[in-house]
Amino acid sequence: xxxxxxxxxxxxxxxxxxxxxxxxxxxxxxxxxxxxxxxxxxxxxxxxxxxxxxxxxxxxxxxxxxxxxxxxxxxxxxxxxxxxxxxxxxxxxxxxxxxxxxxxxxxxxxxxxxxxxxxxxxxxxxxxxx
Amino acid sequence: xxxxxxxxxxxxxxxxxxxxxxxxxxxxxxxxxxxxxxxxxxxxxxxxxxxxxxxxxxxxxxxxxxxxxxxxxxxxxxxxxxxxxxxxxxxxxxxxxxxxxxxxxxxxxxxxxxxxxxxxxxxxxxxxxxxxxxxxxxxxxxxxxxxxxxxxxxx
Numbered sequence: 001x002x003x004x005x006x007x008x009x010x011x012x013x014x015x016x017x018x019x020x021x022x023x024x025x026x027x028x029x030x031x032x033x034x035x036x037x038x039x040x041x042x043x044x045x046x047x048x049x050x051x052x053x054x055x056x057x058x059x060x061x062x063x064x065x066x067x068x069x070x071x072x073x074x075x076x077x078x079x080x081x082x083x084x085x086x087x088x089x090x091x092x093x094x095x096x097x098x099x100x101x102x103x104x105x106x107x108x109x110x111x112x113x114x115x116x117x118x119x120x121x122x123x124x125x126x127x128x129x130x
Numbered sequence: 131x132x133x134x135x136x137x138x139x140x141x142x143x144x145x146x147x148x149x150x151x152x153x154x155x156x157x158x159x160x161x162x163x164x165x166x167x168x169x170x171x172x173x174x175x176x177x178x179x180x181x182x183x184x185x186x187x188x189x190x191x192x193x194x195x196x197x198x199x200x201x202x203x204x205x206x207x208x209x210x211x212x213x214x215x216x217x218x219x220x221x222x223x224x225x226x227x228x229x230x231x232x233x234x235x236x237x238x239x240x241x242x243x244x245x246x247x248x249x250x251x252x253x254x255x256x257x258x259x260x261x262x263x264x265x266x267x268x269x270x271x272x273x274x275x276x277x278x279x280x281x282x283x284x285x
Contacts, residue, residue: 005159005161006159006211007136008156008157008158008159008164008167009136009155009156009157009158010154010155010156010157010171011153011154011155011156011157012154012155013152013153013154016178017154017175017178017179017218020174020175020177020178021154021171021174021175021178023174024170024171024173024174025156025167025170025171028166028167028170029167032163061152066136066137067136068135068136075135075136076136077135077136077137079137110137112137112138119137121135121136121137
C-alpha cells in the first residue's frame, strides 16, 4: 500500500451472520497487509472470538468493527462497546486449556474510551524477516 | 506507513448513530481493491444463507457492477466512501449501494460502454435508482432467494 486510507467499517446485526462476515473481511485485510500465513490465521481466529463474544458487550444489537491495514500490520477496532465492555470482551476471550486468545495473539491491545462508550483496539503485526 | 487508528475515527464520528440496525453494513473507501472485499462478503453471506448458486452469482455480479460504478464515476479525484447494506429477509435479499458523489449520470471521465445499469437491471429481480447530483446515488437491488435459475436477463 502506498498511502494511508480511511478505515473500512463493517457493522453486522448480532446473530449467526457475524462470524461468517467478520472472518472473511478480516482475512482479506490481513492478506492485504501482507501478513504471513500464520499471522493471517491468527487474525481470523481473533475475528472468530470477537464474533462470538462481542455481542454480549455492544451498546446496541450490532457488532461494529473498523479495519485499517498497513504494511505488515492490521488494526481492528471493535465498538462501540458498553462501559467496561472493552476489558470484558478481552476477559471473555479466554479458552480453557489455551489461555486468552486475544491477549496471546495481539501485538498491541488497548481500550479507548469516548464518553460512555468504549472501543477495543487490537493490532496484529509481523516484524520477522521473510 | 501507518494506517489511521480506526478507533480514533470511530470515536470522532460517533459510530453509535449507525448501530442498532438489523442488517449487514459495509462502509469502504471507494477504491478498486475494495470491490473485492464486497464480493467476498457477499460470498460469505451466500454460504451462510444457503443461497442457490444462480442467485449468488447474480448478486455478486450486480453488486460488483454497482460498486465499480461508484469507484469509477462517483467521486473523481477527491475520493469518498461506498456504503453497502445487505438485508436478508424471508423471500428476498436486498442490497443497497450508496455513494455521496455526483450521482448516476454522464461522467466526464466515462470511457466504458455504459452497460452497468442495464446489466444490474437484468440480474436483479427489482431495481430502484435514486440519484441526485448533490447527494449522490442509491441503488436498491432485490434478489429472490429461492430462484434456482439465473435472472431473466441471462435466461
